[in-house]
Amino acid sequence: MDVHFNAHDRRNIDPPRSLGENEQAILEFLLSAPFPGQKELRQQLEIAKVTSQCRTCPTITFTVDESVAPRAPVARRIPIEAERPGAAPGHTTLHVLLHVVNGYLDELELYRNDLGQIASLPSPSSLELLFFGGGGS
């Protein structure tokens, strides 16, 4: 059961704001290695704006001007994910998911295995990339 989906307490940002430095860094990290749609998603990242932010964690949603950036041919909703491995037995793993809807950047979602609080975005250097772009479901 994907209990983390849509469990965020989203606050709309109007007008949409530019990405913060840490948000930009983690998205560039997620899009740093090749997978189907990566090139298009990088173009979208250049013009993406933040439309909502979770009140209790760093999860954000995006809007992209579809007339400016091309649609990304991703194989599934979450083409790329990163995780922070547990440092010790029982240590909580942090997940960073990139959601793509209709070929456009939709959400940067963070959750922990124990569904606990996430105070801030992790450093990209603490994360490992997981690919799902090869197809399947």
Ligand SMILES: [Zn+2]
């Ligand atoms: Zn949240």
